[in-house]
Amino acid sequence: MMKNIEKYRNAFMDALELEEDEVSEDLALGETSEWDSLGHMILISTMEDVFDVSLDSEWMTEFDSYQSGMQLLNRLGVDFVNE
Amino acid sequence: MTFISIEFLIFFTVIVFAYYLIPHRWRWVLLLAASYSFYASLSSYFVLLLLLSTAFSYSTGIMIEKQETKEQKKKVMLAGICVLLFFLGWFKYFNFVNDSIRAISAYMDWNYAIPYQEIVLPLAISFYTFQAVSYLVDIYRGKQKAERHYGYFSIYFAFFPQLVAGPIERAKKLLPQFKVEQTLKYENLSYGMKRIAWGFFKKTLIADRLAPIVASVYDSPDPTGSQIVLATVLFSIQLYADFSALSDIAIGCARMLGIKLTENFKQPHLAVSIADFWSRWHITLSAWLRDYIFVPLCKGRKKRSEIYLVIIITFLISGIWHGAAWSFVLWGLIHGFYRVFGDHTKHVRGKMATFTQLDRSPTLHKWMKIATTFLLVCFSRVFFRSDSVTAAFENAQLFLTPSSWRPSGIIEAFELFSLLDLVIFTFFFVIVQLFHYIERKNASTWNWLSQRPAFARYAVYVLLIVSILVFGASGQGFVYGGF
Numbered sequence: 344m345m346k347n348i349e350k351y352r353n354a355f356m357d358a359l360e361l362e363e364d365e366v367s368e369d370l371a372l373g374e375t376s377e378w379d380s381l382g383h384m385i386l387i388s389t390m391e392d393v394f395d396v397s398l399d400s401e402w403m404t405e406f407d408s409y410q411s412g413m414q415l416l417n418r419l420g421v422d423f424v425n426e
Numbered sequence: 427m428t429f430i431s432i433e434f435l436i437f438f439t440v441i442v443f444a445y446y447l448i449p450h451r452w453r454w455v456l457l458l459a460a461s462y463s464f465y466a467s468l469s470s471y472f473v474l475l476l477l478l479s480t481a482f483s484y485s486t487g488i489m490i491e492k493q494e495t496k497e498q499k500k501k502v503m504l505a506g507i508c509v510l511l512f513f514l515g516w517f518k519y520f521n522f523v524n525d526s527i528r529a530i531s532a533y534m535d536w537n538y539a540i541p542y543q544e545i546v547l548p549l550a551i552s553f554y555t556f557q558a559v560s561y562l563v564d565i566y567r568g569k570q571k572a573e574r575h576y577g578y579f580s581i582y583f584a585f586f587p588q589l590v591a592g593p594i595e596r597a598k599k600l601l602p603q604f605k606v607e608q609t610l611k612y613e614n615l616s617y618g619m620k621r622i623a624w625g626f627f628k629k630t631l632i633a634d635r636l637a638p639i640v641a642s643v644y645d646s647p648d649p650t651g652s653q654i655v656l657a658t659v660l661f662s663i664q665l666y667a668d669f670s671a672l673s674d675i676a677i678g679c680a681r682m683l684g685i686k687l688t689e690n691f692k693q694p695h696l697a698v699s700i701a702d703f704w705s706r707w708h709i710t711l712s713a714w715l716r717d718y719i720f721v722p723l724c725k726g727r728k729k730r731s732e733i734y735l736v737i738i739i740t741f742l743i744s745g746i747w748h749g750a751a752w753s754f755v756l757w758g759l760i761h762g763f764y765r766v767f768g769d770h771t772k773h774v775r776g777k778m779a780t781f782t783q784l785d786r787s788p789t790l791h792k793w794m795k796i797a798t799t800f801l802l803v804c805f806s807r808v809f810f811r812s813d814s815v816t817a818a819f820e821n822a823q824l825f826l827t828p829s830s831w832r833p834s835g836i837i838e839a840f841e842l843f844s845l846l847d848l849v850i851f852t853f854f855f856v857i858v859q860l861f862h863y864i865e866r867k868n869a870s871t872w873n874w875l876s877q878r879p880a881f882a883r884y885a886v887y888v889l890l891i892v893s894i895l896v897f898g899a900s901g902q903g904f905v906y907g908g909f
Binding site: 376391 | 716717725
């Protein structure tokens with residue numbers, strides 16, 4: 344079974360149409376042309392589907408980098424460490 | 427009693443004095459009485475509708491909260507929103523829909539008998555309905571508790587500084603501020619008065635001086651292309667000065683009562699793209715549309731083409747919100763198209779900037795983007811300003827005709843101004859640009875000014891007041907006051 348971290352990385356690749364080596368921990372909203380405001384909406388929809396969570400406007404704003412997205416999902420019950 | 431009147435200034439001064447003199451527990455009564463009096467002075471006929479909408483939203487909020495399941499909450503919320511939108515639809519859109527059906531029926535040779543109805547648009551209905559919708563949705567989403575104190579809730583619904591034309595506020599931001607005891611602070615009074623004066627300045631020295639000039643072209647049966655170009659650019663300046671002045675006065679009045687409202691403008695005519703423009707223009711409406719239309723409609727969308735459709739729908743709603751006319755619908759669609767086209771071509775435009783080496787001169791590149799965005803916004807405003815779709819297309823055609831942009835024609839079009847009017851407008855326009863320049867270099871022009879020597883500060887204040895008293899033009903209503 345795929346681990347959450349793999350699902351998380353795959354979500355970035357699917358939503359933003361990135362190659363595997365383009366998904367790094369430094370990735371942030373607005374710093375690549377793919378992760379712009381519209382790409383962000385697709386990314387949020389993908390994350391919601393993959394992890395079965397609901398992200399409202401405030402959380403969408405908080406999810407502004409690869410790292411902050413993990414922290415946010417972690418708070419919503421997605422475990423990236425002990426799975 | 428409009429904002430730009432001695433009556434309002436006297437009324438507001440009395441309210442401020444009374445507000446700080448009476449105990450906190452009675453202030454909500456004062457604010458509520460002031461809000462309803464202010465509304466009645468502008469639109470006494472529709473106070474009852476405001477009261478009904480308030481009572482309905484108050485009770486619906488509590489009903490949503492009392493439901494046990496999410497599904498039940500959703501049903502009550504949707505029912506509540508439908509009722510609120512029914513009122514908005516009836517008063518604002520009945521004739522628009524009715525006229526459209528009649529025109530289609532005439533074209534198709536159908537029998538359609540419902541005549542035009544004399545329906546007056548209740549003042550501020552678009553603004554307070556949107557506030558009410560956000561309140562109900564936030565309760566459903568669990569972000570807002572249903573307010574039990576009917577007085578505080580009623581002030582949220584009808585707070586007079588922002589009732590007529592926003593900023594559109596959320597209950598989460600306003601309600602707690604009404605409940606906290608606001609103490610008399612020099613900073614609040616001083617800042618509030620400056621913002622009000624600045625609003626008066628923009629309204630009377632820019633907006634209302636330009637309004638008759640713009641109207642002389644748009645009301646003319648045969649304007650020249652250059653006149654349309656000039657009048658449209660001037661209308662953009664007028665609209666910004668008019669609406670931002672309204673927000674300045676609202677923010678200033680609220681601040682004098684210790685209440686902080688949301689900023690509604692961030693120098694929108696310096697936006698580098700249409701997306702950027704909408705993050706700087708009527709910010710509270712953009713945020714409302716984002717949170718209650720765009721984001722919910724984006725749920726589950728995983729293709730850019732699907733998001734594009736949502737953008738178009740959102741701008742369509744924005745257009746319809748602004749006015750019940752096809753020209754506003756088209757205006758909204760034009761902005762939707764701009765936004766989608768901008769996104770779809772961003773890679774190509776990036777490559778073109780590299781190919782032409784424009785990206786090596788960031789300042790030039792930025793100003794070219796600002797100029798392009800401004801012209802696109804101006805073009806859309808041809809539809810915003812024109813009285814009918816037919817006139818809008820005629821004016822748009824003139825705007826797009828290359829000969830309309832001949833410098834000699836534009837210079838000739840300046841004859842719309844008398845020499846005195848042109849000198850006065852130019853002088854005050856430069857002052858506004860100077861204010862904006864200082865704002866860009868510092869966080870706040872008012873803070874920057876407060877650090878200058880006393881004589882410099884007071885010279886500016888005297889200049890503001892004397893300019894308004896001597897050169898201020900008034901008598902024009904606020905453009906957004908009609909929405």
